[in-house]
Amino acid sequence: MFGGPYPWSLYCGQWSILPPAPKGNYLKDKVVVITGATSGVGLEASKQFADASPEQLIFAVRSVEAGEKLLGQIRKAHPNLQDKVMYLDLTDLQNIKDFSEAIKVFGRVDILINNAGINPNFDEGPYKSTKDGYERVFQTNVLSPFLTTLLLLPLLRKSSDPKVIFTGSDVHHIAPSDLIETALQNGQSIISAYNDEGKYHNPTRYYESKLLLQILSRNLIKTLPDITTINVNPGLAMTNLGRDFNLSLSPSGIVGILWFVANARSASKAARNLTSAAA
Numbered sequence: 001m002f003g004g005p006y007p008w009s010l011y012c013g014q015w016s017i018l019p020p021a022p023k024g025n026y027l028k029d030k031v032v033v034i035t036g037a038t039s040g041v042g043l044e045a046s047k048q049f050a051d052a053s054p055e056q057l058i059f060a061v062r063s064v065e066a067g068e069k070l071l072g073q074i075r076k077a078h079p080n081l082q083d084k085v086m087y088l089d090l091t092d093l094q095n096i097k098d099f100s101e102a103i104k105v106f107g108r109v110d111i112l113i114n115n116a117g118i119n120p121n122f123d124e125g126p127y128k129s130t131k132d133g134y135e136r137v138f139q140t141n142v143l144s145p146f147l148t149t150l151l152l153l154p155l156l157r158k159s160s161d162p163k164v165i166f167t168g169s170d171v172h173h174i175a176p177s178d179l180i181e182t183a184l185q186n187g188q189s190i191i192s193a194y195n196d197e198g199k200y201h202n203p204t205r206y207y208e209s210k211l212l213l214q215i216l217s218r219n220l221i222k223t224l225p226d227i228t229t230i231n232v233n234p235g236l237a238m239t240n241l242g243r244d245f246n247l248s249l250s251p252s253g254i255v256g257i258l259w260f261v262a263n264a265r266s267a268s269k270a271a272r273n274l275t276s277a278a279a
């Protein structure tokens with residue numbers, strides 16, 4: 001139900017002491033954009049960012065209604081916060097282009113946090129494509145965060161200290177690498193390998209998406225030396241990422257739930273890895 005088996009490094013990471021949450025006005029004079037702010041790690045990180053006095057905090061979300069609700073909560077504690085909810089659906093490439101145009105009114109972006117992501121679950125499941133014709137997990141977790149980053153480059157380059165943060169995962173360690181290796185051996189593009197319905201394996205797709213995200217973000221570090229790129233692992237956390245999981249009260253289902261509850265940290269603690277990266 002929750003994938004695995006997981007290496008000992010995952011347990012060591014889960015049970016090691018997190019760095020303290022950054023304090024003070026570390027976002028003063030910063031225009032910050034975060035995707036997936038309506039739930040889980042992104043929601044908790046957004047609350048913590050609001051405490052750090054950003055010049056502008058922009059929630060790029062696919063549910064504007066949920067984003068406005070979140071803002072309502074945050075504004076109670078921070079009535080002077082400069083904030084904005086903007087529509088961004090990562091399964092729609094045209095929408096990402098529209099977003100990158102609309103956000104120009106802010107003049108620059110200092111920190112872009114590509115946090116939104118999905119996990120289709122670890123069962124044998126069907127291949128699903130977006131209306132753009134890309135496999136859904138690949139587009140949401142990899143292609144669209146990169147397109148967002150590339151389209152926002154002109155605004156990031158207007159910052160004196162631009163930073164791009166991707167929310168990765170240490171499960172990239174256990175992703176089978178044969179999808180990428182076979183593509184490279186056969187001269188096939190990695191995009192077509194990830195889109196190939198015949199090669200699609202639902203139980204490992206989330207891991208494969210985080211592996212490619214890791215490879216590409218390491219590549220950005222080299223190709224965009226003027227921008228600080230960080231791939232953050234929030235660690236196993238209690239969020240809504242399992243919304244598509246098939247939770248059952250079978251013996252193995254119960255063991256899976258107990259395993260998760262025993263090892264997962266709160267979304268608020270997990271968000272500290274994002275806020276530390278931003279600080």
Ligand SMILES: NC(=O)c1ccc[n+]([C@@H]2O[C@H](COP(=O)([O-])OP(=O)(O)OC[C@H]3O[C@@H](n4cnc5c(N)ncnc54)[C@H](OP(=O)(O)O)[C@@H]3O)[C@@H](O)[C@H]2O)c1
Binds near residue numbers: 169
């Ligand atoms: N939870 C963990 O154990 C864990 C571990 C390692 C890494 N991560 C990563 O952490 C990140 C945040 O996940 P989470 O655990 O906080 O899960 P979550 O509670 O499900 O939050 C995911 C966020 O992404 C948004 N989102 C999903 N599809 C989208 C789309 N097509 N366009 C725009 N936004 C979209 C969701 O919006 P809605 O609210 O509208 O659905 C939600 O705000 C993900 O990248 C995930 O892979 C999580």
